[in-house]
Each structure stands twice: as structure tokens, then as C-alpha cells.
Amino acid sequence: MKAVIINKFGDLKGTVLKSGLDIPRPGRHEVLIKVKAAGVNRPDILQRQGLYKVPNDASPIMGLEVAGEVVELGVDVTKKRLGEFVCALVPGGGYAEYVVTNANHCLPVPKCLSIEEAAGLCECxxxxxxxxxxxxxxxxxxxxxxxxxxxxxxxxxxxxxxxxxxxxxxxxxxxxxxxxxxxxxxxxxxxxxxxxxxxxxxxxxxxxxxxxxxxxxxxxxxxxxxxxxxxxxxxxxxxxxxxxxxxxxxxxxxxxxxxxxxSTLRPRTVEYKSTIADELRETVWPLLDSKKIRVHIDSVFSLEKFKDAHTHIENGNHLGKIILSLD
Ligand SMILES: NC(=O)c1ccc[n+]([C@@H]2O[C@H](COP(=O)([O-])OP(=O)(O)OC[C@H]3O[C@@H](n4cnc5c(N)ncnc54)[C@H](OP(=O)(O)O)[C@@H]3O)[C@@H](O)[C@H]2O)c1
Known part of the structure; x- marks a missing residue:
């Protein structure tokens, strides 16, 4: 698969789109998502610059949130179905064609939201x-x-x-x-x-x-x-x-x-993130479904143009979310 990898912390020269990488396999409680779109967040910039301490076992692939299709289930996953479209918080690895994450960190794509809009929900x-x-x-x-x-x-x-x-x-x-x-x-x-x-x-x-x-x-x-x-x-x-x-x-x-x-979200435990996902599903997802909370997408870039997306967020003139599309 293709994915964006940090080879060297600092400016954009050290971060590349690489092909021929292995598709990750889901662990017992995880799902494999075929990524349709991924959110770009300010912590991505800090990580790329080497200014954000990521967990020791963090993926070298960038990206903290995605939306896409569930294409493989871990052996203990019962609440997700193959072919389901989800938006998800991921532990890294989101700027890629495929990513794995805990099944409990996946939420439904809200009614009336596009896949790009859904990709920008979870981290924020x-x-x-x-x-x-x-x-x-x-x-x-x-x-x-x-x-x-x-x-x-x-x-x-x-x-x-x-x-x-x-x-x-x-x-x-x-x-x-x-x-x-x-x-x-x-x-x-x-x-x-x-x-x-x-x-x-x-x-x-x-x-x-x-x-x-x-x-x-x-x-x-x-x-x-x-x-x-x-x-x-x-x-x-x-x-x-x-x-x-x-x-x-x-x-x-x-x-x-x-x-x-x-607080900082990324190093929190899988269990803690699961409780937050449950609370969001209960309280905030109905507000998204009923359009009481909306998502403004400032701009969408292809995965190949991830450097332009980073430059855009660093320039600081955007409103709302910046998204990478893999469709
Ligand atoms: N702790 C956590 O768990 C966690 C998780 C996610 C994000 N974050 C943090 O939350 C912030 C927002 O994230 P995001 O992805 O939504 O980023 P974003 O869209 O890039 O927003 C960054 C905001 O910071 C403001 N800003 C930048 N430099 C500033 C300065 N010198 N003085 C005052 N305001 C400044 C900008 O607004 P103006 O252009 O109006 O100044 C911009 O709206 C980031 O700092 C990010 O690191 C923390």
C-alpha cells in the first residue's frame, strides 16, 4: 500500500509518500479500514517537526483520524461488520490506504455527512x-x-x-x-x-x-x-x-x-478512548445526524499532495478542517 512516512523530523523534505508497504493486519480487537479520507491535524505538524513526543510504539505512518470501509475484522470483533463505513480515531497510520484501529474507536458515518466530513470528526x-x-x-x-x-x-x-x-x-x-x-x-x-x-x-x-x-x-x-x-x-x-x-x-x-x-489524547489507553467513543456516540453523534453540529471543510487534498495540505495548515489561514482524500 501507499502511506506517508516520516523519515527525518523537520521540514517537509524528510516526509515522503512511500509505495509497496505491507497492509497491516488487525489484532484480536481491531478492524482493518480501507481509508477513503484522512483528517489533517496540527499535532501532525508537530510530530513531523519532532516537537511532539509520540508513544514509543507509534506507527511511523502519519495520521490520527480517518473515514473508510471496514474490510477485515479481528477474531474477537463482534460489533462491526465487513463493508460498514466508519469514521475512526487511529493510533497513527491514518495517511495510508489501509489502517488498523481498535473496533471500539470506530463510530458510524453520521447521516448526511460526506466521507471527507466524517474523516475530520474524531481527533477534534x-x-x-x-x-x-x-x-x-x-x-x-x-x-x-x-x-x-x-x-x-x-x-x-x-x-x-x-x-x-x-x-x-x-x-x-x-x-x-x-x-x-x-x-x-x-x-x-x-x-x-x-x-x-x-x-x-x-x-x-x-x-x-x-x-x-x-x-x-x-x-x-x-x-x-x-x-x-x-x-x-x-x-x-x-x-x-x-x-x-x-x-x-x-x-x-x-x-x-x-x-x-x-491533557493530551494520543497516549491515553485504548480503554479510555473507548469510553470517550461511547459517550460521543450517545451524545454528539445524534447532534451530527440532526445537523445541529456541522463540519466545515476548508479544503481537500489528494494523498499525493499531503505536503500542500501541511503547508496550508502551517500558513494558518484555514477555517475548520483540512482533509486528505484517497478516493
Ligand atoms: N491536547 C490534545 O489532546 C490535542 C489534540 C488535538 C489538537 N490539539 C491542539 O489543539 C490545537 C488546535 O488543533 P487543530 O488541529 O484544530 O489545529 P488548527 O486548525 O491548525 O488550529 C490552530 C489554531 O491556533 C491558532 N493559533 C496559531 N498560532 C497562534 C498564536 N501564535 N497565537 C494565537 N493563536 C494561534 C490559529 O488561529 P488564528 O489563526 O486565529 O490565530 C488556529 O485556529 C493545536 O494547537 C493542537 O496541537 C491538542
Whole structure:
């Protein structure tokens, strides 16, 4: 089969599309998927650059999410059928013609979604569910701030938070991204290139006490985030695009009884990911089926053009998801 392999960490020269690779075989609890489309995620870029520590047994093939057809079942798989179309979280190996993953990490392709749209669901929705709902404990009528609202993660977080009944604030780079976030249901979008989000949200005429912040920026955002949080507020970090080291005034934490946490999806156990898949199937998949949550595909590239897809996400002008098509 053909697949995208990292030969050398760094720029795109060290990553290649290779032919003649063996098709993987499913383990007892796994399925083999013939990939129709694969999602491109920011962690893929970090992995390629050598900036993201992947599990020791990780596949050298890139890619964390796919959609496609189940073509082989592991001996203990009972809940999946041959020929079924699924979207799946994969442990690596998604930028390929075939990939194996645990059968429980496969979800049905939602009604009315194309296979490309379905390919862009899992990595972001698993992450949003874990960090916004489980760790962040977002509740109805709370105020939620998400940085990077036009990202794949942001697109789903805005819509799911609105479904949960929260007021949603978000930050973006420019007007086009702002329009996109409003179209997803955001209540207030701040263009950080024009205004400082901390100043805007602290403005006494329009003051927001923020209950939960989902942050992928870190660095200088940290102290501003802490200052904006209300009593019992929660800060959940899923990345640190502007730096991992921050300064914390413990008195502020104590006075407001703030909780700071974060997580990373890839190294979590198979069992844990299975429980998240079950919760998503129960709660979020009906919202996708009924079009209450939508997927915006920014662009689709062929597998052969994966380098263009990486350059596009690195340029940072996309809205929502970027997909590789193998059809
Ligand atoms: N912890 C986990 O388990 C996990 C899992 C998946 C993804 N992630 C992280 O979640 C983030 C989003 O992932 P994605 O795949 O959805 O990526 P994406 O679509 O490329 O989005 C990245 C976002 O970051 C914003 N951004 C980039 N540089 C920035 C900067 N210097 N300051 C402020 N904002 C900046 C961009 O928005 P603007 O252009 O508006 O600035 C963009 O919307 C990534 O950082 C990724 O590593 C974490």
C-alpha cells in the first residue's frame, strides 16, 4: 500500500509518500479500514517537526483520524461488520490506504455527512469532549472562552458549547475567521490582531466573568486567562503555541479557587478512548445526524499532495478542517 512516512523530523523534505508497504493486519480487537479520507491535524505538524513526543510504539505512518470501509475484522470483533463505513480515531497510520484501529474507536458515518466530513470528526471531537466536558465540566448558562475558535478544535467546541447552553466567547486572528465563528454560533468574537482579549473582556461596560477557558496558546495568555476566570473557574490547556513555561501567582489561584488542568489524547489507553467513543456516540453523534453540529471543510487534498495540505495548515489561514482524500 501507499502511506506517508516520516523519515527525518523537520521540514517537509524528510516526509515522503512511500509505495509497496505491507497492509497491516488487525489484532484480536481491531478492524482493518480501507481509508477513503484522512483528517489533517496540527499535532501532525508537530510530530513531523519532532516537537511532539509520540508513544514509543507509534506507527511511523502519519495520521490520527480517518473515514473508510471496514474490510477485515479481528477474531474477537463482534460489533462491526465487513463493508460498514466508519469514521475512526487511529493510533497513527491514518495517511495510508489501509489502517488498523481498535473496533471500539470506530463510530458510524453520521447521516448526511460526506466521507471527507466524517474523516475530520474524531481527533477534534474526542479532544473537545475530554477537555471541555469531562475536565472542564462546562455547564448550562456558564461563560466559556475558547482561544483559536476557527481551528478544527474551535469549530466543534463553539458548536457543542452552544448545544450545552453556554455563552461562547472566542479569539481569532482576522475578520474572515471572526465571521466564521459567528456563523457557528459564537456570542462574541475578539480579533486579537486588533484588540487585546483581556482588555475587551475586562471592559466594565461589557464585563465577562469566564467560567471555563479552553486554551491552545499558553505563554503570555496564561496570566490573562487566570485574571479573567471567575470564582471556581477552570483553565484547560490542550497546547502551548506561544510557549509552555508560564508564571503563576498562587494567591490568585487560592482566592478564586481556580482549577488548572490539561491533557493530551494520543497516549491515553485504548480503554479510555473507548469510553470517550461511547459517550460521543450517545451524545454528539445524534447532534451530527440532526445537523445541529456541522463540519466545515476548508479544503481537500489528494494523498499525493499531503505536503500542500501541511503547508496550508502551517500558513494558518484555514477555517475548520483540512482533509486528505484517497478516493
Ligand atoms: N491536547 C490534545 O489532546 C490535542 C489534540 C488535538 C489538537 N490539539 C491542539 O489543539 C490545537 C488546535 O488543533 P487543530 O488541529 O484544530 O489545529 P488548527 O486548525 O491548525 O488550529 C490552530 C489554531 O491556533 C491558532 N493559533 C496559531 N498560532 C497562534 C498564536 N501564535 N497565537 C494565537 N493563536 C494561534 C490559529 O488561529 P488564528 O489563526 O486565529 O490565530 C488556529 O485556529 C493545536 O494547537 C493542537 O496541537 C491538542
Amino acid at each position: 471531537l474526542f479532544t473537545v469532549w475530554i477537555n471541555m466536558v469531562q475536565l472542564g465540566q462546562l455547564r448550562k448558562n456558564e461563560t466559556f472562552l475558547i482561544h483559536g475558535g476557527s481551528s478544527g478544535i474551535g469549530m466543534f467546541a463553539i458548536q457543542l458549547a452552544k448545544q450545552l447552553g453556554a455563552t461562547v466567547l472566542t479569539t481569532v486572528k482576522n475578520q474572515e475567521k471572526s465571521d466564521f465563528c459567528y456563523s457557528l454560533g459564537a456570542d462574541k468574537v475578539i480579533q486579537y490582531s486588533v484588540e487585546d482579549f483581556h482588555n475587551v473582556l475586562k471592559n466594565k461596560n461589557e464585563k465577562y466573568a469566564v467560567d471555563l477557558i479552553l486554551d491552545m496558546v499558553g505563554g503570555e495568555y496564561f496570566e490573562k486567562n487566570i485574571d479573567l476566570l471567575s470564582d471556581e473557574g477552570r483553565l484547560v490547556n490542550i497546547a502551548f503555541l506561544k510557549g509552555a513555561s508560564v508564571k503563576l501567582d498562587l494567591s490568585r489561584l487560592m482566592m478564586k479557587r481556580i482549577k488548572i488542568t490539561g
